[in-house]
Amino acid sequence: MSDRTASRLTRILAMLPWVIANPGADVDEVCERFGYTRKELIRDLDLVFVCGLPGYGPGDLMVAYVEEDRVVVDTADYFAQAPRLTAAEGLALLASGMTVMATGQGSDVLASAVDKLGTALVPEGHDILTVDVSAEHDLGSVLRSAVIDGKVVEIVYTTLSRGDTTTRLIEPWTVFTSLGNWYVSAFCRTSQAERIFRLDRIQRVIETKERFEPPAAPPEPEVRYTPSEEDVVATIRLRRPAFWVSDYYPVEIVSEDGDSRTVRFSAYDPSVAAQLLVRLGGDATLLEGDEVRAAVDQLRARLLARYSL
Amino acid sequence: MRNVLERILNLLAFLLTANRAVSAEEIRHTVAGYDRENDQAFQRMFSRDKDMLRRLGIPLETTTTGSLEIEYGYKIDPDSYRLPETDLSDQERAALWFAAQVVRIGGQPTGADAILKLGGSQLESGLEPFAANLGSDVDVLADLYSASAEHRLVSFHYGESKRTVAPHGLGHRRGHWYLVGSTDRGTRVYRVDRISDLSSGEADGFVRDPDIDVGRELDTQPWEAGSEEPVTATIRFTPEIAWWAERRLGREPLERVERPDGSLDVSIEVTNRAAFIGWVLGFTDQAEVLGPPALRQAIIEHIAGAA
Numbered sequence: 001m002s003d004r005t006a007s008r009l010t011r012i013l014a015m016l017p018w019v020i021a022n023p024g025a026d027v028d029e030v031c032e033r034f035g036y037t038r039k040e041l042i043r044d045l046d047l048v049f050v051c052g053l054p055g056y057g058p059g060d061l062m063v064a065y066v067e068e069d070r071v072v073v074d075t076a077d078y079f080a081q082a083p084r085l086t087a088a089e090g091l092a093l094l095a096s097g098m099t100v101m102a103t104g105q106g107s108d109v110l111a112s113a114v115d116k117l118g119t120a121l122v123p124e125g126h127d128i129l130t131v132d133v134s135a136e137h138d139l140g141s142v143l144r145s146a147v148i149d150g151k152v153v154e155i156v157y158t159t160l161s162r163g164d165t166t167t168r169l170i171e172p173w174t175v176f177t178s179l180g181n182w183y184v185s186a187f188c189r190t191s192q193a194e195r196i197f198r199l200d201r202i203q204r205v206i207e208t209k210e211r212f213e214p215p216a217a218p219p220e221p222e223v224r225y226t227p228s229e230e231d232v233v234a235t236i237r238l239r240r241p242a243f244w245v246s247d248y249y250p251v252e253i254v255s256e257d258g259d260s261r262t263v264r265f266s267a268y269d270p271s272v273a274a275q276l277l278v279r280l281g282g283d284a285t286l287l288e289g290d291e292v293r294a295a296v297d298q299l300r301a302r303l304l305a306r307y308s309l
Numbered sequence: 310m311r312n313v314l315e316r317i318l319n320l321l322a323f324l325l326t327a328n329r330a331v332s333a334e335e336i337r338h339t340v341a342g343y344d345r346e347n348d349q350a351f352q353r354m355f356s357r358d359k360d361m362l363r364r365l366g367i368p369l370e371t372t373t374t375g376s377l378e379i380e381y382g383y384k385i386d387p388d389s390y391r392l393p394e395t396d397l398s399d400q401e402r403a404a405l406w407f408a409a410q411v412v413r414i415g416g417q418p419t420g421a422d423a424i425l426k427l428g429g430s431q432l433e434s435g436l437e438p439f440a441a442n443l444g445s446d447v448d449v450l451a452d453l454y455s456a457s458a459e460h461r462l463v464s465f466h467y468g469e470s471k472r473t474v475a476p477h478g479l480g481h482r483r484g485h486w487y488l489v490g491s492t493d494r495g496t497r498v499y500r501v502d503r504i505s506d507l508s509s510g511e512a513d514g515f516v517r518d519p520d521i522d523v524g525r526e527l528d529t530q531p532w533e534a535g536s537e538e539p540v541t542a543t544i545r546f547t548p549e550i551a552w553w554a555e556r557r558l559g560r561e562p563l564e565r566v567e568r569p570d571g572s573l574d575v576s577i578e579v580t581n582r583a584a585f586i587g588w589v590l591g592f593t594d595q596a597e598v599l600g601p602p603a604l605r606q607a608i609i610e611h612i613a614g615a616a
Contacts (some may be wrong), residue, residue, distance in 0.1 A: 002364075005314060005361060005363060005421070008421045009317060009318075010425060010426065012318070013321075013426075014422075015429070020385060034425060034427035038596065045475060047314055047315060048318065049320070051318040051322065052319070052322060053322055053323060053326060053338045056319075056341050057410055078325040078326050079322070080392070082391065082425075082426045082440070083367055083391065083426060084390065084392045084393065085367055086428075087366075088451035088456055089366065089422060090451075091450055091454045092409070092414050092424065093405055093408075093409055093420050093423045095412070095414060097405055097408040099441050099481075100407070100441075101406040103441070106404075108399075109400045110401070110405070112401060113397060113402070113404050116395050116397055116401065117395060117427075120393045123332070125521060127478065127522075128454065128457040128458060128477065128523060130478070130479075130481070131443075131455065132524075154430070158549065158553065174440060175440075176442070178484070200557070201553060202589060277615055281586075281611040281615050282614045284615075301593040304613070305594075307612075
């Protein structure tokens with residue numbers, strides 16, 4: 001109820017100033033601009049017509065109606081300007097514009113829009129907001145055009161946890177960024193399954209002539225970790241300097257006292273946990289998990305061999 | 310719903326034209342739509358309507374109505390109510406609308422109401438082969454953003470300690486939002502998703518430090534984020550990942566040597582050894598610290614002590 005009230009009020013308070021500033025506005029244009037159907041617009045104008053200032057007589061109420069496909073609004077000068085943006089609205093819109101600019105996908109028009117909006121929101125012009133999403137310009141645009149054209153591409157991809165590089169045929173669905181990295185979601189023909197690939201681990205993209213039928217509703221572009229029965233599980237005790245792990249990884253906190261936190265870590269590949277444990281060094285202790293133990297031993301041996309010890 | 314909408318529009322029209330603070334009693338007896346018989350019913354309605362106005366971003370102030378400061382009234386300043394002039398063209402609004410469609414903050418698509426207030430646009434949406442998700446709670450970001458713009462000191466819990474900070478700005482880097490602020494002990498950077506129990510002080514509660522550049526504070530790599538004695542570290546990357554490591558470096562190394570077998574040696578300046586070791590180990594055995602000897606020894610000990 002209150003969500004609908006809020007949206008209707010916002011739309012009314014946004015539409016009135018525009019109609020006041022553009023006398024004789026065409027019904028279709030107002031509808032298109034403010035996302036109204038004709039019926040909804042007339043319903044809102046009828047509502048405005050019975051509102052106004054105390055006294056609430058003919059001279060006190062606002063005038064609002066449709067005549068010969070023109071929208072007429074009068075005696076509503078106090079609503080001649082739209083309400084300002086809430087801080088959340090302003091921030092979200094500005095950050096969205098800056099994000100698109102940072103990806104290298106923005107136009108000059110957007111750059112100027114971001115500039116005008118930023119100045120309107122914070123007149124002193126301090127650079128109090130910066131967005132960097134580290135674009136992968138070259139590969140991103142090649143993959144994006146493959147998405148638009150529905151073309152199958154071949155990628156050379158490195159899986160770091162196993163240290164191997166493979167060539168795969170994929171049907172790219174969406175190029176997106178999340179939590180600091182760029183990804184392409186795709187149907188991978190080589191593994192016959194839906195997959196998400198990190199762009200910075202793709203060495204090369206080779207376009208093919210073959211087309212694919214995109215899914216009617218591709219899944220939300222999101223990096224998700226879904227635990228499954230085949231996961232390997234490890235119980236790890238973290239010392240305070242390693243507590244950040246429970247913010248970054250989908251772990252379950254088993255117990256906690258002042259200086260240590262015990263977590264259950266599951267992953268589809270034991271080398272993911274092993275890599276983390278080696279990185280944490282003395283700040284983490286593996287309590288349970290034989291497969292992960294073996295993977296840690298193996299990785300440590302590989303590393304020490306690398307340092308010729 | 311129609312009654313509620315009418316009443317709120319009447320209330321807003323009245324407050325925008327009143328030019329003074331008006332008491333709840335005056336509103337009750339002047340503005341059409343309020344219950345004049347039942348006190349409780351009036352209080353309920355009026356309190357819901359105030360919440361609604363504030364939710365729409367309308368600056369409803371509570372001030373004293375007389376010199377005695379015992380009676381309170383409500384006021385909307387028309388200048389603070391209205392959207393500042395933005396001078397956006399239709400094309401610019403459409404470009405912002407596109408950006409709002411493809412970028413998510415805190416998982417939520419945002420921007421439709423903002424675009425309406427800015428003058429509307431063709432609000433069509435289609436499947437865009439591009440999307441970005443910037444994480445974090447938009448309300449916390451918005452509070453920090455306003456506090457930075459209006460120079461309000463902020464206090465919050467960060468981990469287990471309480472901080473008071475003069476906020477200078479926000480930035481998004483590598484998947485997270487950060488707050489840059491000045492404190493008694495110098496410039497500090499905080500991760501927004503670890504901030505809780507946030508409250509802001511009065512406007513103009515501090516003077517901005519002109520030397521703080523939000524972007525520069527955030528563009529440090531982990532191995533640079535420290536104040537240790539600088540040391541020049543040399544790393545060798547295998548041919549397999551050399552291309553990727555170079556991308557990850559994100560800057561020109563001090564020295565860069567491509568070797569005949571395809572492996573790559575780079576030298577960088579390190580002022581945070583622990584962070585440097587963590588970063589290098591992220592490359593598993595595809596990277597090796599060649600020197601200096603003390604750093605090489607430190608990484609070997611780190612590996613040997615793992616798990």
